[in-house]
Amino acid sequence: MIQLFHVTKTYPPKSQALTDVHLEIGKGEFVFLAGPSGAGKTTLLKLLFREEEPTEGRILIDGKNITRLNSRGIARLRREIGLVFQEFKLLPRLSALENVALAAEVVGMPRRESQTKAYQLLREIGLRDRYDAKPLTLSGGEQQRVAIARALVNDPLIVLADEPTGNLDAEAADETMRLFLKIRENGTTILIASHDLELIKRYGSRVIALRQGRVADDLHRVQQEGSVG
Amino acid sequence: MIQLFHVTKTYPPKSQALTDVHLEIGKGEFVFLAGPSGAGKTTLLKLLFREEEPTEGRILIDGKNITRLNSRGIARLRREIGLVFQEFKLLPRLSALENVALAAEVVGMPRRESQTKAYQLLREIGLRDRYDAKPLTLSGGEQQRVAIARALVNDPLIVLADEPTGNLDAEAADETMRLFLKIRENGTTILIASHDLELIKRYGSRVIALRQGRVADDLHRVQQEGSVG
Amino acid sequence: MSLFVFGAFMLLQENLQHFLTGLGDQIRINAYLEKGLGTSDVQSLGVRIKTFPEVERARHISQEQAWLDFSAALGAQSSLLDGLPRDALPSSFEILLKPAYRDGPVVEDLANRLKKEKGITAVEYPQEWIDRLSLVVLAVQWTKWFLGGVLFMAAFFIAGSTVKLAILARKDEIEIMQLVGASEELIQAPFVLEGMIQGIAAGAVSVVGLWSLFRFLDRQVASSVGLFGASAQLQFLDLKSIALLLAIGWLLGAAGSLFALRRFVRTWKS
Amino acid sequence: MSLFVFGAFMLLQENLQHFLTGLGDQIRINAYLEKGLGTSDVQSLGVRIKTFPEVERARHISQEQAWLDFSAALGAQSSLLDGLPRDALPSSFEILLKPAYRDGPVVEDLANRLKKEKGITAVEYPQEWIDRLSLVVLAVQWTKWFLGGVLFMAAFFIAGSTVKLAILARKDEIEIMQLVGASEELIQAPFVLEGMIQGIAAGAVSVVGLWSLFRFLDRQVASSVGLFGASAQLQFLDLKSIALLLAIGWLLGAAGSLFALRRFVRTWKS
Ligand SMILES: Nc1ncnc2c1ncn2[C@@H]1O[C@H](COP(=O)(O)OP(=O)(O)OP(=O)(O)O)[C@@H](O)[C@H]1O
Ligand SMILES: Nc1ncnc2c1ncn2[C@@H]1O[C@H](COP(=O)(O)OP(=O)(O)OP(=O)(O)O)[C@@H](O)[C@H]1O
Ligand SMILES: [Mg+2]
Ligand SMILES: [Mg+2]
Numbered sequence: 001m002i003q004l005f006h007v008t009k010t011y012p013p014k015s016q017a018l019t020d021v022h023l024e025i026g027k028g029e030f031v032f033l034a035g036p037s038g039a040g041k042t043t044l045l046k047l048l049f050r051e052e053e054p055t056e057g058r059i060l061i062d063g064k065n066i067t068r069l070n071s072r073g074i075a076r077l078r079r080e081i082g083l084v085f086q087e088f089k090l091l092p093r094l095s096a097l098e099n100v101a102l103a104a105e106v107v108g109m110p111r112r113e114s115q116t117k118a119y120q121l122l123r124e125i126g127l128r129d130r131y132d133a134k135p136l137t138l139s140g141g142e143q144q145r146v147a148i149a150r151a152l153v154n155d156p157l158i159v160l161a162d163e164p165t166g167n168l169d170a171e172a173a174d175e176t177m178r179l180f181l182k183i184r185e186n187g188t189t190i191l192i193a194s195h196d197l198e199l200i201k202r203y204g205s206r207v208i209a210l211r212q213g214r215v216a217d218d219l220h221r222v223q224q225e226g227s228v229g
Numbered sequence: 230m231i232q233l234f235h236v237t238k239t240y241p242p243k244s245q246a247l248t249d250v251h252l253e254i255g256k257g258e259f260v261f262l263a264g265p266s267g268a269g270k271t272t273l274l275k276l277l278f279r280e281e282e283p284t285e286g287r288i289l290i291d292g293k294n295i296t297r298l299n300s301r302g303i304a305r306l307r308r309e310i311g312l313v314f315q316e317f318k319l320l321p322r323l324s325a326l327e328n329v330a331l332a333a334e335v336v337g338m339p340r341r342e343s344q345t346k347a348y349q350l351l352r353e354i355g356l357r358d359r360y361d362a363k364p365l366t367l368s369g370g371e372q373q374r375v376a377i378a379r380a381l382v383n384d385p386l387i388v389l390a391d392e393p394t395g396n397l398d399a400e401a402a403d404e405t406m407r408l409f410l411k412i413r414e415n416g417t418t419i420l421i422a423s424h425d426l427e428l429i430k431r432y433g434s435r436v437i438a439l440r441q442g443r444v445a446d447d448l449h450r451v452q453q454e455g456s457v458g
Numbered sequence: 459m460s461l462f463v464f465g466a467f468m469l470l471q472e473n474l475q476h477f478l479t480g481l482g483d484q485i486r487i488n489a490y491l492e493k494g495l496g497t498s499d500v501q502s503l504g505v506r507i508k509t510f511p512e513v514e515r516a517r518h519i520s521q522e523q524a525w526l527d528f529s530a531a532l533g534a535q536s537s538l539l540d541g542l543p544r545d546a547l548p549s550s551f552e553i554l555l556k557p558a559y560r561d562g563p564v565v566e567d568l569a570n571r572l573k574k575e576k577g578i579t580a581v582e583y584p585q586e587w588i589d590r591l592s593l594v595v596l597a598v599q600w601t602k603w604f605l606g607g608v609l610f611m612a613a614f615f616i617a618g619s620t621v622k623l624a625i626l627a628r629k630d631e632i633e634i635m636q637l638v639g640a641s642e643e644l645i646q647a648p649f650v651l652e653g654m655i656q657g658i659a660a661g662a663v664s665v666v667g668l669w670s671l672f673r674f675l676d677r678q679v680a681s682s683v684g685l686f687g688a689s690a691q692l693q694f695l696d697l698k699s700i701a702l703l704l705a706i707g708w709l710l711g712a713a714g715s716l717f718a719l720r721r722f723v724r725t726w727k728s
Numbered sequence: 729m730s731l732f733v734f735g736a737f738m739l740l741q742e743n744l745q746h747f748l749t750g751l752g753d754q755i756r757i758n759a760y761l762e763k764g765l766g767t768s769d770v771q772s773l774g775v776r777i778k779t780f781p782e783v784e785r786a787r788h789i790s791q792e793q794a795w796l797d798f799s800a801a802l803g804a805q806s807s808l809l810d811g812l813p814r815d816a817l818p819s820s821f822e823i824l825l826k827p828a829y830r831d832g833p834v835v836e837d838l839a840n841r842l843k844k845e846k847g848i849t850a851v852e853y854p855q856e857w858i859d860r861l862s863l864v865v866l867a868v869q870w871t872k873w874f875l876g877g878v879l880f881m882a883a884f885f886i887a888g889s890t891v892k893l894a895i896l897a898r899k900d901e902i903e904i905m906q907l908v909g910a911s912e913e914l915i916q917a918p919f920v921l922e923g924m925i926q927g928i929a930a931g932a933v934s935v936v937g938l939w940s941l942f943r944f945l946d947r948q949v950a951s952s953v954g955l956f957g958a959s960a961q962l963q964f965l966d967l968k969s970i971a972l973l974l975a976i977g978w979l980l981g982a983a984g985s986l987f988a989l990r991r992f993v994r995t996w997k998s
Binding site: 051077080150 | 630631
């Protein structure tokens with residue numbers, strides 16, 4: 001599903017965020033990306049949805065090399081990926097529901113259907129009452145959940161989430177994780193960057209630990225092992 | 230130091246974020262503000278630095294009513310307060326060092342002195358290598374630490390921090406907390422909104438738990454009790 | 459707004475053109491005739507003159523008429539003519555040229571050819587006036603281009619910064635659309651559409667604004683006597699110009715948006 | 729940029745004014761003298777005429793001169809005069825008026841007063857030309873205000889959106905300055921300063937731009953013969969106008985920034 005071959009990423013002028021990363025993640029795996037602040041977690045995710053290009057190495061998704069894509073190809077790639085950002089990136093002028101529905105409309109889902117789906121997701125994630133609110137009037141945790149709902153609305157093949165529970169209390173974090181697990185049952189690959197060790201311990205079937213841009217550890221927990229593709 | 234009398238905050242049209250909150254926080258106290266997402270933690274902090282006005286009730290800081298302030302008074306109030314925001318709010322065109330130094334220059338500290346002080350703080354918080362980087366080239370956790378350094382550079386009377394460790398790994402979080410504790414020794418009052426129960430358990434001398442806009446619990450832990458003013 | 463500036467320029471241009479034509483009407487060639495030419499000879503000569511391609515109109519001025527005109531022109535000194543016979547002045551043709559030929563050398567050439575016609579003794583034309591006129595035309599032309607340039611730059615600048623503001627205000631929107639995988643067309647469509655609508659709207663508003671302004675000016679001018687005759691009549695833009703204005707608005711709006719957007723997206727991260 | 733537009737307008741205005749003055753110079757009153765007036769009488773009359781407040785200059789035209797002028801004016805038909813004595817025409821004073829008095833009623837009044845002077849038999853003035861001129865003045869005036877209005881609006885709009893762009897680009901900066909407790913003055917200072925500098929810079933650039941444009945036009949005009957004499961000479965802005973332009977830039981920059989900033993900060997959260 002996701003394959004990285006000797007990937008190195010150097011930000012100009014000389015900040016080396018990733019060094020010779022070699023990874024394979026199979027379809028339907030549930031992977032945590034751990035590591036201290038500045039280890040390169042966000043960078044790795046950015047490479048996967050082509051926000052950044054690797055300095056060296058190749059990245060294949062579903063067997064396709066994504067290092068050589070034009071803007072049309074990038075758009076197509078991103079439609080298969082659900083993204084949750086550290087900074088949420090919601091549109092302040094749209095309501096929570098519209099923010100979620102937009103992502104579905106963009107790939108061609110009819111308006112009614114996308115709205116229904118968006119509402120359903122927001123309900124599951126605990127925002128039943130605030131679906132009509134503008135992002136700026138939502139609390140940090142509420143915004144984060146809207147961003148998560150948006151990432152899931154298209155039933156993506158891959159979900160990339162950057163600290164999706166950083167602003168959530170334990171209970172809301174649990175709900176979110178359950179949602180991820182449910183999505184995964186359809187074969188969606190899920191990759192979550194996080195340093196919430198508690199969370200990782202409870203949900204992680206595989207934990208990839210980064211340290212200073214290198215893979216320091218790649219732990220498969222047997223009892224929850226996904227099928228490695 | 231900080232006194233809230235029957236404070237209620239209703240966001241128009243009818244979102245009641247805080248209801249009849251009654252609180253006293255003494256000089257030099259180290260207080261955690263806990264509670265699930267949407268409980269009103271951020272709202273309470275916003276009232277204290279006059280980003281928002283209370284709908285009802287009075288707020289005194291150092292005996293002064295801050296609900297009736299003109300823009301000059303607000304500026305004076307904020308110079309006494311160190312702020313850490315959930316969204317960091319760093320200036321993208323300035324380097325980390327400049328971002329921190331700016332807050333000091335604004336209150337009249339000479340350029341050289343403010344830069345020295347800023348550098349020292351960044352070093353203590355673990356950003357010795359990246360002090361010259363622009364915020365957008367920093368990782369989430371690094372940005373958060375710059376924001377924390379900025380809040381501390383003026384030796385404020387009060388530090389208000391909103392999820393200051395949401396993007397930090399356990400080790401960086403510990404460092405940050407130690408910095409807060411050190412600042413506190415000068416008599417600075419520290420109020421931290423967080424839902425990291427682990428952290429609260431380890432460092433909290435007093436925990437105020439909010440639930441749906443009300444104070445649900447106000448726990449003083451005897452062994453670390455600060456002097457209540 | 460930018461189109462208003464543009465329309466104002468067109469309105470001005472139209473009226474200047476009209477004014478110049480009015481001035482040009484005063485270029486006349488006088489061809490003096492032999493004395494004692496018969497009526498039929500005069501008529502056939504008139505027909506002959508009208509066959510010259512440069513000639514717009516030719517009017518016969520009888521000896522009688524010439525006498526009257528001349529004494530009127532002399533004003534207070536018309537007594538001077540008292541001692542002269544009434545037919546001292548020759549009859550003539552007053553020839554009006556077509557606008558395209560109202561130029562020094564052309565007029566001279568025509569005068570020479572006229573002189574060779576049978577029955578014409580002398581040809582006179584206001585050399586100085588023609589030279590002046592061409593200078594005025596030149597000056598007006600230059601002023602027009604100068605102003606036009608300034609106005610055009612202003613219009614372009616205004617249009618540009620309007621678009622820039624619109625894009626800056628929706629920067630986040632564009633970025634997020636890109637991140638959720640929207641195709642470029644989908645991202646650009648609303649901007650281009652908005653640009654088009656705004657362009658046409660601006661054009662329409664300009665036309666209406668110009669029209670009311672024009673009405674106002676026209677009334678002001680009308681109230682002071684129209685001594686220039688037809689040439690003092692202000693002209694409003696014709697339908698073609700209005701359509702052109704709207705079309706320019708439409709195109710400028712669409713193209714401007716698209717162009718700015720593409721440039722903006724390209725320099726995204728810097 | 730906005731100042732460039734403004735400066736262009738001033739340049740145009742200057743030259744139009746100049747052009748009008750040139751036209752106005754052609755308003756002359758002819759006062760015909762009694763025949764047989766002695767030289768000393770003529771001289772004292774000349775002095776007398778110059779004491780009228782409206783009079784700018786008065787030139788004596790002898791009978792000789794009048795004859796020559798007249799026959800030149802008649803051109804091809806000067807043979808007409810062959811039968812007349814050389815002193816058929818009276819000598820006269822050609823009177824040039826001060827610009828402020830070049831108006832129909834004033835001229836008429838002056839003519840009447842001149843008529844009463846001893847030694848003057850008749851006074852003639854180009855009634856039609858004066859009326860025409862006042863119409864031209866009026867038209868130019870209107871065109872000027874019309875264009876001026878359009879240009880001023882354009883300039884204002886451009887300045888406004890420039891400032892808006894600048895503020896929008898630094899929105900975050902302002903917000904953060906407010907959050908760390910910077911005083912209003914400290915927040916506004918850089919904007920106002922930048923506005924001032926940009927304003928002056930824009931002014932300077934405009935002056936330089938206009939100057940080079942002016943040089944270019946001037947050369948173009950010079951190469952076509954200057955038949956209008958002095959009035960065809962293009963005028964550049966004088967020092968006062970340049971200083972004014974810079975001052976306006978300075979003020980507009982500072983005031984515009986401050987104004988926009990305040991309005992912007994006020995509507996912050998909406
Ligand atoms: N655009 C950039 N230009 C230069 N350096 C960068 C850029 N983005 C990230 N870096 C650097 O690369 C390193 C890895 O950054 P990254 O954002 O991947 O860390 P992270 O693992 O996500 O950390 P965190 O947990 O704090 O978010 C950091 O040292 C960071 O300063
Ligand atoms: N500007 C606003 N307008 C309307 N409602 C608002 C606004 N800001 C916050 N709220 C609402 O008030 C409630 C409390 O918000 P607040 O931001 O204080 O929560 P919080 O405790 O900080 O939560 P989190 O841990 O998720 O950051 C939430 O339900 C939120 O939707
Ligand atoms: Mg990160
Ligand atoms: Mg919050």
